[in-house]
Amino acid sequence: MKIIMLGAPGAGKGTQAKKIAQKYGIPHISTGDIFRANIKGGTELGKKAKSYMDQGMLVPDAVTIEMLLNRIQEADCRDGYVLDGFPRTIPQAESLTEALNAMGDAIDYAIDVAVPDEAIITRMAGRRACLGCGATYHIQYNPPKQEGVCDVCGQELVLRDDDKAETVKKRLDVYHQQTQPLIDYYKKAGVLAAVDGTRDLEEVFQEITAVLGDASCQ
Numbered sequence: 347m348k349i350i351m352l353g354a355p356g357a358g359k360g361t362q363a364k365k366i367a368q369k370y371g372i373p374h375i376s377t378g379d380i381f382r383a384n385i386k387g388g389t390e391l392g393k394k395a396k397s398y399m400d401q402g403m404l405v406p407d408a409v410t411i412e413m414l415l416n417r418i419q420e421a422d423c424r425d426g427y428v429l430d431g432f433p434r435t436i437p438q439a440e441s442l443t444e445a446l447n448a449m450g451d452a453i454d455y456a457i458d459v460a461v462p463d464e465a466i467i468t469r470m471a472g473r474r475a476c477l478g479c480g481a482t483y484h485i486q487y488n489p490p491k492q493e494g495v496c497d498v499c500g501q502e503l504v505l506r507d508d509d510k511a512e513t514v515k516k517r518l519d520v521y522h523q524q525t526q527p528l529i530d531y532y533k534k535a536g537v538l539a540a541v542d543g544t545r546d547l548e549e550v551f552q553e554i555t556a557v558l559g560d561a562s563c564q
């Protein structure tokens with residue numbers, strides 16, 4: 347099963363993608379996590395990505411597309427994956443469609459997690475992220491068991507630099523301009539499912555699994 351998560355920054359894509367990955371036994375691929383791991387590791391890719399990310403802008407398509415297309419050719423992706431944060435532009439979506447077409451394949455579902463901008467601002471201010479394993483928490487809505495420490499891997503949780511209010515506003519602008527058109531793109535492809543992302547995270551997950559069905563034994 348090949349799934350794309352759509353939605354604004356902070357809509358809950360990562361939170362839901364992790365739950366989907368666990369339920370259906372497929373890898374969760376977050377382009378943001380891959381970039382952050384590269385920044386942490388001081389790689390060339392990390393150096394290229396950092397200045398864009400710090401400004402709330404998108405990393406250029408060429409770099410991002412190559413990275414993602416390589417990732418989905420790895421062995422663990424054979425039975426599918428859930429993409430979180432890719433595609434974010436029409437050229438990225440087109441490249442993915444073409445690459446899958448060439449293999450006689452296609453995306454099964456594009457899930458739009460819909461949340462209005464006002465709610466995004468509060469969510470981002472309370473988000474805490476683990477740079478070790480990519481888990482995210484919310485100080486109020488989804489707190490870790492021990493304050494400031496990741497439940498999954500025990501590393502320290504941080505407020506990401508790009509989650510500061512000013513950068514979040516910029517990222518929302520970028521989202522509306524460059525990423526929102528993908529909703530229409532996947533609607534036309536006949537694979538779009540929209541869920542109400544303002545509800546409690548377990549309720550959002552139930553709505554998603556109602557769409558995906560019980561495909562875990564596929």
Ligand code: ADP
Binds near residue numbers: 398404410517
């Ligand atoms: P969020 O989960 O809050 O939406 P991400 O972790 O997905 O944030 O992305 C963080 C940053 O990484 C983005 O603001 C952007 O700079 C960069 N990035 C991630 N995915 C992409 C992509 N598909 N295309 C371009 N830039 C990306």
Ligand code: ADP
Binds near residue numbers: 473543544
């Ligand atoms: P994205 O990957 O779309 O940027 P995240 O999954 O990181 O978003 O979620 C953004 C923030 O909102 C995190 O702090 C997360 O814990 C919190 N969050 C996610 N889903 C919900 C929800 N349904 N209700 C309230 N807070 C949520």
Ligand code: ZN
Binds near residue numbers: 476477478479497498
């Ligand atoms: Zn962790």
